[in-house]
Amino acid sequence: MTLPMSWKTYNILPITLSNTPSGNPTTSPPFPHPSPPTNPHRIHWFACDKILKVAMPSKLHECPAEWLNEMTTKACRNGLIAEVWDETMRISPSPEYNNFVGKYAGSVKEADWTFLPLVGPDRAKKAEFPSVVLESGCSESAKKLHRDARLWKVGSGGEVRVVLQVKFYQPDT
Numbered sequence: 001m002t003l004p005m006s007w008k009t010y011n012i013l014p015i016t017l018s019n020t021p022s023g024n025p026t027t028s029p030p031f032p033h034p035s036p037p038t039n040p041h042r043i044h045w046f047a048c049d050k051i052l053k054v055a056m057p058s059k060l061h062e063c064p065a066e067w068l069n070e071m072t073t074k075a076c077r078n079g080l081i082a083e084v085w086d087e088t089m090r091i092s093p094s095p096e097y098n099n100f101v102g103k104y105a106g107s108v109k110e111a112d113w114t115f116l117p118l119v120g121p122d123r124a125k126k127a128e129f130p131s132v133v134l135e136s137g138c139s140e141s142a143k144k145l146h147r148d149a150r151l152w153k154v155g156s157g158g159e160v161r162v163v164l165q166v167k168f169y170q171p172d173t
Helices: 059-077 142-155
Strands: 008-012 042-046 051-055 089-092 113-119 132-137 162-167
Touching: 059 113, 059 132, 059 162, 132 142, 142 162
Parallel strands: 008 162, 132 162
Antiparallel strands: 042 051, 089 113, 113 132
């Protein structure tokens, strides 16, 4: 199934352990960056398809979130992201969402990484959904990653604006 052209779904291909960043930033970021969790499993429920998915994230699976964390930290440190960032956005690794709407009502999903806007007059409230979601798949097919993107885009009522997808492939030998 092809995603509608209006969706901004980015596929970052390919990623292997040999070309992912290593090490931690040398200075502290100007805002808190949580590390990706090492949960032993994540349970997802796709209500409209009646699919239960149990994910067992590996260190390789978590590499894209670590990379995104490092790049965001460097961008802030180098002044490429405005200082107001820490007052308007929260970064969350693997938050669980169960407030999907429409045919996705009743679904439960954890993203690998999210950018969650702060809303309201004093930016004291978190938005109901993230504006950017990262999904990575080590053993997951591209078709299943697209299903994840549909859940985020349609199930959030359009609140999720961008789904970054990382699909891992074995190197050619």
